[in-house]
Amino acid sequence: MRLETQRLQLRLPEMADLDGYAATLGDPEVVRSLGFGPRTPEQTADAIERMLRHWDRHGVGLFSVVRKNDDRLLGRVGFLLWDSDSWRNALNHELQGPLETEIGWTLGSAFWNQGYATEAAFACRDWALGELGLTRLVSLIAPENTASIRVARKIGEALEREHLPGPFDRRIDLYALGNGPAR
């Protein structure tokens, strides 16, 4: 599976992305809003495997975002399924029950504020609502994560629910576009 935008290629993650992901997911500034600490290279390799497993099991997942003009890995943007009762996700758990499809984004800090997350997110959104036939997407975002909220709003999501009852270490709100909750 592959998507393309003016400046970006979105393709499945691969182990050759390890150095790029290790730099991004090992950076405390990047992971601060993600609910986990900086990843070691070993944990990052495991994260790549889990991203690929998510694609295999669910037919959607997180894309590696590669800049076309220099082949740099900028980060990951794409999809992650959540159980809408327990608010646990399919990267870390085998899920049953009603699921929500999250559209999410994480880029290395050197690449922030150049419109890349928005550009990749529009391509993912259009693929999901078009080819995949989904009618609803959500994003789980902490209220202080202004940049992420901006991206969510730019692709048409709006705040739907505050303070999800999940296993989070902080307040997490639900942004959504499309038909009402999946449950």
Ligand SMILES: CC(C)(COP(=O)(O)OP(=O)(O)OC[C@H]1O[C@@H](n2cnc3c(N)ncnc32)[C@H](O)[C@@H]1OP(=O)(O)O)[C@@H](O)C(=O)NCCC(=O)NCCS
């Ligand atoms: C969230 C993230 C992916 C955004 O990536 P990005 O490529 O910088 O996003 P874009 O450039 O497409 O858009 C960012 C928007 O947020 C705005 N923004 C960025 N930092 C901001 C800040 N500190 N305060 C207010 N607005 C901010 C930008 O101005 C831009 O909005 P605009 O187009 O209206 O000007 C990136 O910051 C990131 O990877 N953060 C760490 C991981 C993370 O938090 N992921 C989301 C978890 S929910």
